[in-house]
Amino acid sequence: SQQGEEDPQALSIQEGENATMNCSYKTSINNLQWYRQNSGRGLVHLILIRSNEREKHSGRLRVTLDTSKKSSSLLITASRAADTASYFCATPRGGATNKLIFGTGTLLAVQP
Amino acid sequence: DTEVTQTPKHLVMGMTNKKSLKCEQHMGHRAMYWYKQKAKKPPELMFVYSYEKLSINESVPSRFSPECPNSSLLNLHLHALQPEDSALYLCASSQEEASRPYFGPGTRLTVL
Numbered sequence: 001s002q003q004g005e006e007d008p009q010a011l012s013i014q015e016g017e018n019a020t021m022n023c024s025y026k027t028s029i030n031n032l033q034w035y036r037q038n039s040g041r042g043l044v045h046l047i048l049i050r051s052n053e054r055e056k057h058s059g060r061l062r063v064t065l066d067t068s069k070k071s072s073s074l075l076i077t078a079s080r081a082a083d084t085a086s087y088f089c090a091t092p093r094g095g096a097t098n099k100l101i102f103g104t105g106t107l108l109a110v111q112p
Numbered sequence: 113d114t115e116v117t118q119t120p121k122h123l124v125m126g127m128t129n130k131k132s133l134k135c136e137q138h139m140g141h142r143a144m145y146w147y148k149q150k151a152k153k154p155p156e157l158m159f160v161y162s163y164e165k166l167s168i169n170e171s172v173p174s175r176f177s178p179e180c181p182n183s184s185l186l187n188l189h190l191h192a193l194q195p196e197d198s199a200l201y202l203c204a205s206s207q208e209e210a211s212r213p214y215f216g217p218g219t220r221l222t223v224l
Contacts, residue, residue, distance in 0.1 A: 042116075
């Protein structure tokens with residue numbers, strides 16, 4: 001299976017704390033994407049980082065990519081209760097940005 | 113209009129029923145997808161349509177039959193499903209095959 005692994009599987013933090021999720025993947029990629037999913041609903045695209053980028057920011061999100069280790073991390077700073085969701089990394093299958101292989105996901109719970 | 117819509121939101125069907133899931137986008141995207149997501153698992157790609165032609169079928173059983181009547185619509189026809197087919201079915205679209213997908217909210221399917 002080409003499916004990526006994410007850790008931790010579940011993370012519980014207090015509002016205001018930072019949350020870090022990690023993703024490891026198996027094949028060479030040209031980009032990696034992060035998605036959020038609220039309680040069994042649709043996927044919301046958060047950020048796309050290309051293989052020639054090491055770090056990318058979007059609001060309270062910071063994503064890093066280490067292609068030599070085939071890993072990525074998502075940092076959410078100053079978390080809010082509304083950040084409670086499942087977070088998935090996704091990599092293109094066969095280099096195709098639109099055909100995604102999703103990681104196993106991290107379930108984040110932010111306690112108010 | 114930057115959204116993908118899916119109907120119905122919820123569907124309960126028996127194993128002998130025939131039903132259809134519908135997906136629509138008006139972003140001018142030329143690629144559309146069906147993903148299946150079982151509980152507590154990541155989404156898995158089922159079908160890809162590009163320019164209204166089926167380009168990928170991920171060895172999906174024939175009881176699932178996709179159809180792309182035009183560039184804005186994608187259907188998934190269901191017949192003789194099994195209880196293990198119960199899942200969240202996500203539709204997505206992208207501008208072309210090299211672009212990242214936009215996901216709809218999903219249809220929660222329960223097969224009794």
